[in-house]
Amino acid sequence: MFERPDSGERAVLVHINFPEGADEEDLHEFTELVNSAGAVRVATITGTRRKPEPRLFVGQGKAEEILAAVRRHDADVVIFNHSLSPSQERNLERLLSCRVLARTGLILDIFAQRARSFEGKLQVELAQLKHLSTRLVRGWTHLERQKGGIGLRGPGETQLESDRRMLNARIKVINHRLEKVERQRDQGRRSRRRAAVPTVSLVGYTNAGKSTLFNALSGANAYAADKLFATLDPTLRRVDVQGVGPLVLADTVGFIRHLPHDLVAAFRATLEETRKADLLLHVIDSCDEDRHARIDQVNAVLEEIGAGQVPQIRVFNKIDLGDDQPRIEFDADGHVSQVWVSAVTGAGLDLLAEALTEHFQGSQVRGWLQLPPVAGGTRSALYNIGQVLSERVDEDGSWWLEICMAQRNIDKLIRESSGKCTFHPAKSADFVAGAAQAS
Helix, strand or coil: CCCCCCCCCEEEEEECCCCCCCCCCCCHHHHHHHHHHCCEEEEEEEEECCEEHHHHCCHHHHHHHHHHHHHHCCEEEEEECCCCCHHHHHHHHHHHCEEEEHHHHHHHHHHHHCCCHHHHHHHHHHHHHHHCCCCCHHHHHHHHCCCCCCCCCCCCCHHHHHHHHHHHHHHHHHHHHHHHHHHHHHHHHHHHHHCCCCEEEEEECCCCCHHHHHHHHHHCCCCCCCCCCCCCCCEEEEEECCEEEEEEECCCCEEEECCCCCHHHCCCHHHHHHHHHCCCEEEEECCCCCCHHHHHHHHHHHHHHCCCCCCEEEEECHHHHHCCCCEECCCCCCCCEECCCCCCCCCCCHHHHHHHHHHHHEEEEEEEECCCCCCHHHHHHHCCCCCCCEEEEECCEEEEEEEEEEHHHHHHHHCCCCCCCEEEEECCCCHHHHHHHHH
């Protein structure tokens, strides 16, 4: 076993190209992952193979090249930009005499550093334990079978069996706790549905600027940094959009190429916010040369978690770093499909608000709400969220407010007023005059 230093790990990176494979990884993204983990890159070993070598993943000659780099730079860890089998990790560690980490282990390590909430820490620990469970085989070959006490002497339980039993017990405990957290989250979602408050979830490739955009839209102070997986724990904020009313905005963990399945399974409660959302804002780095591939990778993860059918608007962020201008683009059916913004400078955020209004107004009803003189609080609330298009007052002192709202919100207003408010659907302003005269 190799102990991890407290800080400043010196890492040798290994990136092998497989021209005939469909799972080729990105070297630049790999380097950013290593930097996000806090390691110090001292050397990068690259190469090309037709397929992985069963014993060492790389050939014997490349393995000796890696060993020379480890000795020359006194490296603490060798990190592969690929998935390694447990036997390959053990064989490489035996040869290199240092820790060997695969891409999945690297991502898990970053998540472990970023987790802040109780739920996030549980989810990361669950993913780590599931990953570790596949790497216990022959992990304790230096220990023989444990012996029993007096009168109980026998082969006993192997250290491997003991470790597997304790690991499975811990996984069971974590799953139980996460189920409790998931029930609490589901209660919150049901409350929002009863209150007819739509949920808009920010999704996208990691480091696309989701948290910065989230802060700009909601006025929150969520952590944002120019690094991969800066945000791990989900954050929810209520925002008021003119013409729409209150929305719940959710900032979620960023996606990445070949996101480990253990992470997807462990973060099912968090990703449920995305699956149950009414709208996805797919945030994209407009200056990323591989943005089209990133879009496909995010959509693949959305399909995997069951959110592929949720409506989405693509938000091209970071236009301040390029030559693009703020704008809204529509699809062939006249619906908003893309918005170009800068979360840092605020350019185009007004267009994004218009896009949200355009999207949700498709399910809204326009007409006149009649309020009695005692309903001044309701009138004030409607003005605060920008729902009032015009207003008239009849001879009885009742307010007639022209509004455009979702039918469920109108029904809620009438229900909470105990029937004192009435709503009259209308398409023209002439209705209010006739209605006021009739009253």
